Structure formats: structure tokens, C-alpha cells
Amino acid sequence: MKQQAMLVSELLPHYRYGVFKALEVNDSGTEWSFAAGNSDRAKSIPTIERNLLQTTFALQNRHLPKGLLWQSGLLGTVRRRRPDVLVFTGDVSHLSTWAATVLARFQGAKVFFWTIGWHRPERGLKKFTRMCFYSLAHGLMLYGETGKRIGNEMGYPNKRMWVINNALGSSLNAASAKDMDPATLEAFRQKLPSGGTTIGVVVRQNASKRLDLVIRAAAEMDRRGRPVNVLLVGEGPEHQALKSLARELGVALFMPGPAYSQQELDLVYDRLSLTVLPCQAGLAVMQSLERGVPVITDDAPYTQAPESDAVRDGETGARYTAGSVSALADAIETWLGRLEASPATVAQRCKKEIEEGWTPTAQAQLIETVLLRNEEAP
Template sequence: MRNAMDEVRLVVQPTVSHYRAPLLKALLEQQVLPLSLLGRYANSEDRQSRNHIRSASAEILRRVDELKFREWRNLRWERGVVPSVLRGEYRAYVLEGRVYTVSTWLALALGRAKKTPVFLWGHGWKRPESGLKRTSRVAFYRLSSGLLVYGDRAKEYAVSVGLDADRIAVVGNSIYATQDLIDHAVPNRPSTEEDFTVIVSVRLTSRHRVDMLAEALALMSPGGRRTRVIVIGDGDQAETLRESFEQAGVAAKFVGAVYGAESLAPYYAVADVAVSPRASGLNIVQAMGFGRPVIAPEIDPTSGPESELVVDGHTGLQFPLDDIGALARALQSLRDDPDAAVRMGQAARERVLRTHTAEAHSAKIVQAVKGWLDRDR
């Protein structure tokens, strides 16, 4: 039986949701660094029940201790974390890098005082900050023994405001295991297909701006291929969006929430391109993993670092934020050049298989934490 003092206590970021299951499985199965997982089971983007995020399977939940918490507005207190650090129950801790979690501030301070390493894991900076917000976040991160972030821009900005580059590791993000992507690979779309099919896979909330896609498709000049849309996801804007596509004269099929590579593969198999109008995240990793190019905004303060995977002209196309005309032109260019869409889709899949599988994600987390622990021994 393992001794807890040899283990690293890792808080799952952000929650023990269905899309975290492949990563959690990889973390639990790796043999390099003994881990004990703790995570929140409550998975909701907001208080609308239709925006609820499905939890991981019962098998995964059995292997992750439940993290109880209380919230008041933006502030959160995670129960049990501070007493555990105070007692020194684990060799080190990896906590969610959420600046509004009061218990994490105290855990970081206690870790410093007791010489117990406390690392942070999260997005880091999604956008530049100033004033008290930036000062608070810099102080928060400086208390940690190391910072795990999802993307390169977060690290670059952290270094620009004075944080130590050697204490920041870019670990990426993931949604599927390598074998899932191999087992459920979809063929390239033939250039002779009569339909030009656009797929969008997001939670159907106002922040994701799927209505922009309807407007952009209505602006496209006529072409030789019929345009249709597959909308994957559910949320409180579903009915409004149905009306938007209908008014735009675009054939849109709403299939609801779909989970798992096996269930999603048939939809991506008939799609030419994926679009993420706003608030991009793991939907980019999903689409690229299935070998589809992604059209997304150049710089979007509501998007996660996964948007960095969209390299204009290589793994997809970018358009200026909220520029519906530019989005229409990007769609039209791939409709009229299906070979380019296939080429970008192949590059997109290769990138995800190389850097954004659950195994790659797990390895980067473990390598960074173990490296810091070994260096500080």
C-alpha cells in the first residue's frame, strides 16, 4: 500500500467531468509520479440546467475523492485542502489556479511556511490585465512552487510581468486518448461531395455566438455545393438558434449533446470544416482530432488557449473577432477549395495526435511536477 506522504495530491481542473475522464485515466495509470486525485463533482457552466456538463463515469468517480466546496458570489472555499496542507498529509499539492478561491491562497501561504510544495494548474492569463487584478494574480502565482498552464501565450504573458519562466510549464489540454482517435478516425471528405457541411460543437449559450455562423452563411455567395450545418450541443439558446438558421435560409440539423469519440465520429465524417465563432475551447481539440480544419477568431478574450492550435492557413483559418463578413469569406474559401480543407484537416489531426492527447497531457503534467520536486529536493 502506498504511503500518502509519497503521493502528490492533485485537484482536478476544473471538475470531474466527462471530458476529463481520458486525462484522469492516464494520470492514474502512469507509474512515474504517485498521485491521489481530488475533484469537484458539481459540473455546471452556470445555473441554467440545460447548460449542465455531464460528469465522468462512475468508474472514474470512484477513483477521485470528492472535493466539497462553498461559494459566495465569485469567492470559493474548498473544504479539507487547508487542513491537509497544515498537517502535511502529502508530499506536494497541485491545486486549481483560481485566484478567487480563498482556501487556495491560505494553502499557498501554509505551503511556503511549512516548505511543502504547492503548485497551481489552470489557464493562467487568457488576456492582459492591469491594476489590482494583475497585481493580485501575480502575487497569487508567486506564492506557488510552480505554475502549470494550458498555452504558450499564458506563459509568455506571465514572464512579461515578472514571473520565473523556469517555474511555468505549458502542459496543453486534451479531450481524447490516442487510441480513441485511432479507433474512430474518419476519412477525408472527397472533393466531389455535393454538400459543403459545417459542424459546430459547443454548449448553446449566448457567449458562444453560434448566431454569427447563421449570419455568415447567409452572406456567402452562391456556389456549386449546397451548404448545410450540423449543430452539436445543448443549452438555453437552442430554440433561438434554430430560428436564426431558419431565418438565414440555412439547413441546420440540431442533434443535441453528443459525448464520446465513437458517437461523434459519424457527424465529423460528413463535415468539411468546423467553426467556433466565440469562446473556443476543447471543441477545437475535438474537431482537429477528427481531422477537420477549424475556423475561429484571431484573438478572442473569451476563448481558452486551445485557440492557439488554429494556425491560419495550416490547421484552419482565422478571422477578426466578430467580423461576420470575414467569417463568411473564410467559409467560402474552404467551400470552393476542398483540397485545402483536407490538407489543413490532416495537419490539424497530426498536431493533436502529437501534443494534445490525454497521454501527452498527462505526461507533461507529471514531467513538470516531478522535475520541480526533484530539483528542489
């Protein structure tokens, strides 16, 4: 008899469609179903139409004060369906997950939490609560190595943690797949640098992203006799301040606004030699490496997103000393040299990183591997 697995989530987010479909067509014989409510608290995340998945169960999300959630119908669904495996999105604020995990284990099911885990070390009541919650599961499926490392520091058993990465791409993102009007696309193209070496990033222009460091590093490169253009694609509250800084330092800055379509993004990454995101590197890492463009970001241990794990120092990019303009300029200079020497090799390594660990198919395979390893475990 095939193993029955159920994934329980607050909702069915559009960006998980690729992974969910890859799970449905897995080679291990596991039959998957999906139980979820209809929306998040803010009703801001587009969801997957339930008829696009083979088996779904509708839950009612009851959003409580202080960010807590109870999913009505979850306990009944678990009791009636009795799946062999339950995978919850492991959010400690989901009170119904606590109860459903206890019920599932009482029924003999394996339980796993799919979660980002720890952002940074915790103490006191917060540490105690998270550890109690995570101890209910047979194990954790984590987004990245940082969460696993901190989990070890917090005392969670290493043998009960597996890194499954975070998949890039969703075939439901129809808006980005549509062809743009040629005139609109050409207008966007005209806002990009037409020659010279270009560094930059596609990201919202917030103060927390420290995009000023990209401009300051470009000024340092100019002083070293290696001038570069800076291309910052996006919008945000730091827009004017960044323009003023570039003007003050004499840096060639291009700011074409946001890029939403794949065609616009392809144009951007065709211009970029390097993606330079000084800190908090997330989705931009995926977009860049997928197109063969290496990434430079900082080495801060607790402020990076899980996707930054794909930046492998010396292979798919570099980690520089956080906050140091000279260290950032050194990394840029080193990688521009590598790109001049072997551009095809660099691009191949970047694309391979995404293909082997960060696609929906790759993530589904990692999830299935966790389940197979634990099928006979107590």
C-alpha cells in the same frame, strides 16, 4: 524513494478521469494521490467515484459568500502526509489553497497551480490579488498559450509558467459511449444534409457564439458561386432567429437538434467539411480535430477558450478577422480548396494535433515533465 505528489481540487470532476489515471501509471515513478471535496457549489458536475483512483483524501467543501471556498481537512492532510509536490487547481477564491500553499512550502514541498490563468489583462486590486496568489507557487501549469502571454504582460516570470493544454475525453462518459437505438440514430441521420459541401458546428446556439456569421458567410459563398450547406447541431435561444436569417438569405440550413452520443457526433463530422465557430471556440475544436475536420475561428485575443490554441493557422484550420463576414468567407473558400487538393493530409494533421497535445496521456506527460524539470530547482 519515489516522489510523492498530491493533487488538490474542489472535487474530482468526471472529465479529468483520463488525466488522473494517466498520472497514476506515469513512467517517472511519481506516486500520486488526490484530495478533494464531494461537489461544486451548484452540485452540477458529475464526479469520479473515489474507489476508481488508488489514493484519495476526502475534504469538506465549505462554500462561503461571494464565491469563496474553504476546504476543511486540507491543512491537516498536507501536514500529516507531507507530499514532495502539491498541485492545486489554482483558483484565487479558494482561501484554503492560500493557507495550504504556505504550509506546504514551509514543509519544503514544491507547489504548482494548475489553472487557466488570465483571460485578459487586469488592473488594480484584481491584478494585485492574483499576482500575490500566483507568487505563492513555484510555478503555473496553464491551459493555453494565451494565458501565458497575458501572464508575461502582467509581469509574472516566464520561466515559472508551463503550458500543459487541456485534455479531451473521459472514459467515465459512459452515456456517450452507449450504442444508440438504431431507429433513433436513423432518425437523426435523416435530419442531416445528404449531399453537397457542408460547413457548421456542434455548439449551443447562444448569441455570444455569433452563429449568424456562419449563415452570412454561407450567403457570401453562394454569391461567389460556391454554395454550401450549413449544419448547426445543438439548441439554444438563438434557434429561431438563425432559422429566420437563413430563410431570409436563402441559405440551406440544417438544424437536427443536439447530439449527445459519439455515434451522432460521428455522423455529424462525417458530413462536415469544415467546422466554423465564429468565436469562443472550446470543446468543439477538440471534437472536430479529433475526427480530422479542420476548424475556422476568429483572431480575437481575449475571448477564445484555451482549446482554440489547437487551431493552428494554415495547419489545422484558420483564424479570420473577428466580426468580418468577407474574411470568414475567404477562410472558408481557402480551406475548401485545400480539402479538395489533399483531404488525407489535412485530416492527418488535425488528428495529430490532438494525439500529441490534447489527450489525457499527453497532458499527464506534460505535467510530469514540469515536475521533473523542477525536482532540483530551489
